[in-house]
Amino acid sequence: MATIRWPLTVRRVHKWLALFVGLQVLLWTLTGFYMVVVHIDTIHGDHLVKAVPVATIPTSGLIPPARVGAIGATEVRLQQRLGMPVWRVQTEDGVSAYDARTGARLSELTEAEVRRIAADLYSGDARIVRATRLTTPVQELGKRKPPYWQVEFAGWNRPTLYIAPLTGELVAKRHLLWRVFDFAWMLHIMDYDTRSDVNNPLLRVATWSAFAMAISGAWLLLWSFPKRKKKAKA
Structure with a gap:
């Protein structure tokens, strides 16, 4: 029966694992470095919008939400749209908005109104390049369902604000x-695909492969020390 030459076997395993997962380990290092160096508040884009204080909306004279069909809604919220108090009603069928003073159902904002809202929110002084009403999902909004307005400003970093078409x-x-x-x-x-699954099979395989590569490399490192001592004595 042939004797297993463990150093040679481990070296081969280490080599093939390094070829298989070495590029991914490099990508883990580079991407992790970027995510650590760039502050998360900068990533979130907090610097793109002004710090707007929470507005106090007087409730006197407003109609109750029950009069605008809010019964059975999953969420009802009083907010402002271009300075006007509105009831935002969320149902299983979607979102609707009503004038909180008259109860009239509101239509979507016009492009001009969306541009005005975006310009008021934006903290910079760059001009608006384009405003587009999107009806199909975009990757950078993840699972958020359209429609929404995409308002892009001029600048090297392509600042973009997404505005809800009904409520602003x-x-x-x-x-x-x-x-x-x-x-x-x-x-x-x-x-x-979705860029959200942190426990997908591909990641698990790569992680365990990288772990095996590290263990085999550590074993080879430890195995090399006694060998060097014997050579020094000879």
Whole structure:
């Protein structure tokens, strides 16, 4: 029966594991470095919008939400749209908005109104490049369902605000550093589809392969020390 030459076997295993998962380990290092170096508040784009104080909305003279069909709704919220108090009603069929003073159902904001809202929210002084009403999902908004307005501003980092078409709410803020982070996150967790599954099979295989590569490398390192001592004595 042939004797297993463990050093040779482990070296081969280590080599093939390094070839298989070495690139991913490098990607883990580079993407992890980016995610640590760039502050998370910068990634979130907090600097893109002004710090707006919470507005106090007087409730006197407003109609109750029950009169606008809010019975059975999953969420009812009083908020402002261009300075006007509105009831935002969320149902299983979607979102609707009503004038809180008259009860009239509101239509969607016009492009001009959306541009005005975005310009008021934006903390910079760059001009608006384009405003587009989207009806199909975009990758950078994840699971958020359209429609929403995409308002892009001029600048190297392509600052973009997403505005809700009915209520004028800020849905999300995106820019180049966020998009780089999102791409780095995709590479880091190895979820090339939804970019959200941190426990997918591909990541598990790569993680255990990297662990085996590290263990085999550590074994080879420890095994090499006695061998060097014997050579020194000879």
